Amino acid sequence: MTATQIPTSPIAGQKAGTSGLRRKTRDFMAPHFLENYVQSILTAIGGAQGKRLVLGGDGRFFNDRAIQIILRMAAANGATEVIVGQNGILSTPAASHMIRMQKADGGFILSASHNPGGEDEDFGLKFNMANGGPATEALTDKILAQTQSITSYGMIDAPDVDLSVCGPATVGDMTVTVVESVTDYAALMETLFDFDAIAGLFAGGFTMRFDAMHAVTGPYAHALLEDRLGAPKGTVINGTPLPDFGGGHPDPNPIWAHELMGIMTGDNPPDFGAASDGDGDRNMIVGRGAYVTPSDSLALIAAHAHRAPGYGQGLAGVARSMPTSAAVDRVAAAKGIDCYETPTGWKFFGSLLDAGKVSLCGEESAGTGSGHVREKDGLWAVLMWLNIIAATGKSVSELMADHWATYGRNYYSRHDYEAVETDKANGLMDALRGKLAGLPGQTIAGLTVTMADEFAYDDPVDGSHTSGQGIRIGFEGDARVVFRLSGTGTQGATLRVYLELLELDPAKMDLPAEEALAAVISAADQIAGIKERTGRETPDVKT
Ligand code: G1P
Ligand code: ZN
Secondary structure (H helix, E strand, O other): OOOEEEEOOOOOOOOOEOOEEEEEHHHHHOOOHHHHHHHHHHHHOOOOOOOEEEEEEOOOOOHHHHHHHHHHHHHHOOOOEEEEEEEEEOOHHHHHHHHHHOOOOEEEEEOOOOOOOOOOOEEEEEEEEOOOOEOOHHHHHHHHHHHOOOOEEEEOOOOOOOOOOOEEEEEOOEEEEEEOOOHHHHHHHHHHOOHHHHHHHHHOOOOEEEEOOOOOHHHHHHHHHHHHOOOOOOOEEOOOOOOOHHHOOOOOOOOOOHHHHHHHHOOOOOOEEEEEOOOOOEEEEEEOOEEEOHHHHHHHHHHHHHHOHHHOOOOOEEEEEOOOOOHHHHHHHHHOOEEEEEOOOHHHOHHHHHOOOOOEEEEOOOEEEEOOOOOOOHHHHHHHHHHHHHHHOOOHHHHHHHHHHHHOEEEEEEEEEEEEOHHHHHHHHHHHHHHHHHOOOOEEOOEEEEEEEEOOEEOOOOOOEEOOOOEEEEEOOOEEEEEEEOOOOOOOEEEEEEEEEEEOOHHHOOOOHHHHOHHHHHHHHHHHOHHHHHOOOOOOEEO
């Protein structure tokens, strides 16, 4: 079978966002769209000749077709082997682990994460490098340049590979190795956590619900929580991955994981609730009457990670994305370890993890993870919480109350204004930029501005510089608002407003977040003119 070069020309709109390329599924299905992007990646990494790659996705609509196309293109480009998850399924953290374990040259992950799936919804593709982590900014730029100059792509004519059968197969001269999706990932988890202690918790009657949201973590959660740790059947709900996630929005937050929130706030709730997203890298943690913000979850894990066997030596350092609350900074300071503030997106944690500067990372967007892979990891976070609960004998609400009493509480909320007209969103950000220099010293909604800038980052390991990463305005009393435009949306612009306030008074630790943050919310609106400029009275989503 010989490879042919199919002529093509650049397609507009192939610029990757915060996490790979995300577009409407129908865009990806259009002639040459997927092929152009895949060829651009293969060319940007220096060609596929002689390389071994990993391939898998979250099972959303078009995954199956896209995988067969990528296999034929990899073969045409001279790859020696592609390792594929059974039925095309690999969660994002499992794919990251597979790349590392197999010492592969990189891998393709097919997912649009927490965005809905289906023919009329979203699809995505990202490339992870040999360290298992998302393509760096430098590689992302090279891929973009290829998409803008592409003239042809390689393809061979070969039948589809049966991905339901584990074992070796071939496409042209290339080996395709189909591997079971869960086993290796589950084995990795067993090296990190005290499975006996967690199993003891369940054996003692501890109850839990894990909502897989009809997305990729279903098989992983059934295997780990029910089969290995002995949680009763029924602990995992919505555990069958579906191409359209059952019509839901597989985003683990109180809005979209409403079924789980209903269970946790209903009669006779379980002790612990958790959820993960489309591709299994995000997590939500909730106790009886206690939703834990992702920023708080990161801080709590930083404080207690040493209780899990894989982290018994303590943490080398921690990192959080800039909009994430400073709760983890306070734990790092108390423990005397470094805390890094990076731009939004997991790709910025890779160099810090590779260099051993940090061993725990997190984002306010429900992402937490460690050096075990180079992606955030939803089930990892859930197992970490279970390990901490087993080791301390405390409930989620007791753990959080103790944490706040020790470190103070960073009240936190994110307000999203979705599908705003792009011009209006850019106008708002431009106007803010123009105001920054004059803000310090002004008092707005009773809060005095102490600093105002646009965040830029110099990577301390590879020296790369990244600018334009969100506008941050700090107020006296450790309050802060951050404005950023999303880099993962597929429609118009999403304005994210991140609100934060540190409370040290023990008498004020139990307020609803929106109440505690009222002055910050009002200052944010006055500074940015959100209502006037977007025409929106209220945010679409508050998390
Ligand atoms: C969002 C989150 C960000 C996360 C990314 C990928 O990006 O805010 O923290 O890394 O999804 O899961 P955004 O849409 O804000 O660019
Ligand atoms: Zn995700």
